[in-house]
Amino acid sequence: MNAHCDLLIVGAGPAGMAAALAAAASGARIVLLDDNPAPGGQIWRDGPQAHLPPAALQHREALEEHTNIELRCGTRVVAIASPNALLLEDAERGFILGYDKLILCTGARERLLPFPGWTLPGVTGAGGLQALIKGNLPVAGERVVIAGSGPLLLASAATAKRNGARVLRIAEQASWRTVAGFMARLPQWPNKVAQAVGLFDPGYRCDSHVLEALGQDRLEGVRLRQGGKVVELACERLACGFGLIPNTQLGQALGCRLDGEAIAVDAWQGTSRAGHYAAGECTGFGGSERALVEGAIAGYSAVGERERAHALWPKRRHWQRFADTLERSFALTPALKTLPHPDTLVCRCEDVPYATLAGCNGWVDAKLASRCGMGACQGRICGPAAQFLFGWQPTPPRPPLSPARIETLLCLEDRTG
Template identity: 40%
Template sequence: MPSPGDPYDVAVLGAGPAGLAAAVTAAEQGLTVALLDAAQQPGGQYYRHPAPAARATRPDALHHDWRVFAGLRERLDAAEGVTRLYGHHVWSMTREAPGSPWSLHALTGEGDDDDASAPGTGTTVQARAMLLATGSHERHLPFPGWTLPGVVSAGGAQAMLKSGLALPGTRVVVAGSGPLLLAAATSLAAAGADVPEVIEASGYLGYARHPAALAANPGKLTEAARHGAALLRHRVRPRTRSAVTEAHGADRVEAVTVSRLGRDWRPVPGSERRVACDALAVGHGLVPRTELATTLGCATRRAADGTYALELGPLQETSLRGLWAAGETSGVGGAQAALVEGELAALAITARLTGRRPAPARRLRALRRRRDHLRAFADAMAAAHAPGPGWTRWLGDDTEVCRCEEVTAARVREAVADYGARDPRSVKLLTRAGMGWCQGRVCGTAVACLAAAAPDATPAPPDRRLLATPVPLGTLASLTPADPPPAAPDDPSEGHPS
């Protein structure tokens, strides 16, 4: 623990695989660490914990590689230099000048392990170095009927099962694109759901274009084979180059229309068929959460699937000196990549702050090599499952794109065609799309794609937002001169140190 009034050596934002690996590694190197997460327990979205009311006796049965998490948690419990700040929602990061400590402004939750403040209470944590491990959120591509009860995201179905031991329905169609579909379908079927089909909008042959990435990651092929065997055992039928283009029902979903897709994801006329179900789990991949970093001016890169991730140096440092990132903020790559990047970033931070080599050179080389192999596979995965531009043909004019503000596709198209909107911000100003409680996390991809349909437009990079989450005005009013509100971004020209 630092002395009262002194900053921590490093603040780790996010207690998922990347954040846990970074926190325990930094603490074992002798650094003082503040580990912050919005949840009440560590694990992130990947290692979700069943709710106490569920009385789960074997939570490990619902997770892949639970033993890895158990090992990290044991190391975390044994570490003396980690302050665990769960239930902390960080809404801004600031620092007075390059090289000065970071200030993390957060809203605290109720019943935290280290802080029993009332919900919504503002607090500030200071640290000499900062590591972002904020993960990702699901990408949503709307279609007619997607607002019906019983239509959930693929990750949402996983969360219901892991957290509440509940199924979204008894007959669940799993659809969308990306490897999460296989994991979701396998979990749902193993839990007793009837999963008639897994509907993949892309295909799996795209991986064959990246033989080097496949050869360097044989474990990924083994994992895919395991999912395939489980689906075969449960008689789940996979369908590729297809998509759910409409959901039907009155009080809840009762059936879905499945259409064959062309190479650009445009529905093939006359290929429609109907599948009965009482639930639909649909997802089209993940989007890195970079709001805090982009607000500070950190450089981003566009991934093969159209999402934007942070541009990092060889040792996980962003373009802003003193700010590192690990896990899916730098591109969606899975838990294994997150663990490696978290450890690598912690060792780099230790070297910067202490001026000593924290690990043998061969260990650093091994981590970087493993990171690069996993990132190569992640790039192949992103390219294989990237949405094609033809998906917008699923949308009827009356299809809601922004659920929070009830903005239809017709209103977005009008903003583009008649009023010259060329990016999501302009569409937001004209239609309110993205101004609801989710702040565009659900509709952002769809709005960006519709805005990019203009001939002279390209998908826009993430917006810079002064506030990463909704904040009560009272919290802002209570800030003191020692805790200034968000200011203009630091100069990103400082560059990578390595």
Template identity: 55%
Template sequence: MACRWSACHERRIQQHGGVAVNPLPAQTLSCEVLVIGAGPAGLSAAKAAASGGAQVLVLDDNPLSGGQIWRGGPFADLPAAATALQRAVAALPNIRVLQSAKVVGILEAKTLLVEADSGALHIRWQTLILCTGARERLLPFPGWTLPGVTGAGGLQALIKGGLPVRGQRIVIAGSGPLLFAVAATARKAGARVLLVAERVSLARVSSFARKLPLWPSKLVQALQLRDTAYRTSSTVLSAQGQGQVQSVTVQQGSRTVHLECDRVAVGYGLVPNVSLAQALGCSIAPTGDVDAIHVDAHQATSMPGIFAAGECTGIGGCERALAQGSIAGLAAIGQTHKARPFEKDRAYWSAFAAHANTCFALDEGLKKLPQADTLVCRCEDVSHGTLQHYSSWTEAKIPSRCGMGACQGKVCGTAAQFLYGWQSPEARLPFATARIATLAAEADPLSAGPD
């Protein structure tokens, strides 16, 4: 796919708000192996690829490496495995990591347009490893757009980044083991966790727990994170407040409970980030109830020279991502024979992921949460009642502008796929918000080596 900004590249001066923008020439960086994403999968892929002497470039849109699960910040408490891997990657002279660098578009075959703090970059690669991770699945309910209401994982990221929550009353809800980790993070930061509301039944949670001895480290983790505020068969029905969330209504089994609170965090699992893979022509296939990048035994996608690892290939957790990353990195340099130990780890943790995904699968009852006036697309203020009149994403998009806001359909597209069965929207250029100077950078960039 060629970039659609050829006209922009031909202009040396762009006008924006009455101010002349003089774009600097884009710099070109070339590498043998390009890894997109510096989470567990990306870091392990970079380390493995560099072990064969390849020049590796890692791009990540966060200011610190680690991805979502190993997110750094003033209050982050990273596990030893995270710091050890980060140090190992930093010590290798043939790996370069660019933080706060986001892919904006595809210029031509094996060349990406990237925006970094230093300006526009043209990244040329020989082999590509996609480790684009996942995002939280947010499902709309009355009041979910009130200030103070976030995703469960979103709250955890905010606290790690320094959000003060000491003394605040917090309700955490949704589904999946992540809820325990979020509650632990909030409590450690001084918050009062009033309730951890798990959507699925006690029977399904018990089914999940009974098999945990097959993965002893997960059993230990579950015992360490157990929470007295945890309740099964519980769902946040609505949030209320004037300018800020002040209370929630929760269905707990057969009874309805009203809780006054300062924050609400609701998340229903994760969804793989596949938009860049789609734009590059990689096959996408259903994995459970989500779409993920299709890969073979060597983590190769359907496109030659492109591999993928981690949550973008299906939600499977940190341990599986590490194994997949190592396999992808070795395959990228033609050393698949060294991947056998990691293949065993991948199978072991894939079994755990399949068990967890089965036990915490979403049910049809969640589709009844939004009311007619509940916003589904909050960027463009499009309600559930409006979208119910359409039969597809394309049909709804033109008259309602659903998905045409800042998130580019990432939030509402995921919700619409679950609520209405619509196919998620394909990524459109630019893939991320970008400075005009990035889009207007010269078509003939300055050439530079990998370092």
């Protein structure tokens, strides 16, 4: 079954929701899709234990009021079907959806770095722990250590504590001086000051990072470097997150140019491909406020409402300054490159250790020699890790972009046959 829309928006997080609402008044036929069961993305992720902020609920209600916005949750992109059509799959079927304009709001994912013991049960990403708890993972009474870099650590700790966990330590790799400088600049964004105060935790330590997860069959403790000393803490859960990586796979597959790790966009949120826009964290991490304004600019631009898009440029500059400050303040220290031991797995899907990759000349060489990045996650975990550890540039994605049923892939044959 083939279908067509005027505007397709991939990703129903803050940016995607804002884009749909901005474009809706034009009367365009809009499809907003997401692979999660409900809109909100990762930052407004729903679930049995989720506490959605008022802004998330307001955006949901607003989407329901527009009959020209079709929300398709539980739907993922499998492949590019033609220049202006995507192969999609939901729980029931695969189908091809054509479009006139497209806005990529594919968000970001956690950067996970390898260290001894990181594959033990009980070790997750910091955002991953948040998602699991919101999905009803019981953590009451468990001892939790959170490590890595950036404000996500504090947010993850707050979610864990709200659900009964004992957060023993939040290990931030940035220095006290850097974090103090960041806090000194926060009054430029008053609501961020309130957030920081609300998330403060007495277990927060700077100049601190994970060295090793301890245990045999599952996590039993963690070894940390704190300043000039090494400390060990017994715990049931360790959550590590070393910043965010923009989700650019679909953008790359569509031929959109990258700027560093993110999708490159112009002042109208347009990508290097005509009629294709991008907004939110796939263009760089900056929080929900930046994502919302970028999404609105993209939505207005896509339907030709350039005056309304232009009016939002000052607000975008305001939140871009916050994003730039955040990136500078929580840049990863080179010391984290020394965490893996020779036998530490870097590619968990194909069991490829650090020593094997250290002898390779690049990403393609690593794939040929070891199958690194060729497992179930298709390099989404080990790719950014190898980029940080060795400076390798990941290769463009190949279809299918996500696991799919044979029946779904046959839709491409039906279209060409």
